[in-house]
Amino acid sequence: MPHMALYKLKLLDEFEVRTDGWSFDDFQNRLMDIWRGATRQDAASIINAAHREGRWPRTVRQYLLSRIEVAGHVEPELEATFIELSDSLTGQERAQWCRTATDTVH
Secondary structure, eight states: OOOOOHHHHHHHHHHHTOOSOOOHHHHHHHHHHHOTTOOHHHHHHHHHHHHHHTOOHHHHHHHHHHHHHHHSSOOGGGHHHHHHHHTTOOHHHIIIIIHHHHHHHO
């Protein structure tokens, strides 16, 4: 598995312990604060990498679900990760977010 840059690890660790109901936009903005050359697509790439590693599950989940809640969809590069995540949603989460996601992901 490729090595993840230290700033990405710190970013993921920072968001994994947050309990304040942050959104995908907070994650993207923080990424752009710590790496001036970052784009919103870089945030999606970091979330995919975190999911593939099986680490930072709260961060991956919060990023994706807040994206669905705010925008009604996930970026195309995150669709596969969201589909995998949707298998582990609770009934309440599924009711809240999957109606919207089904229209955009499937």
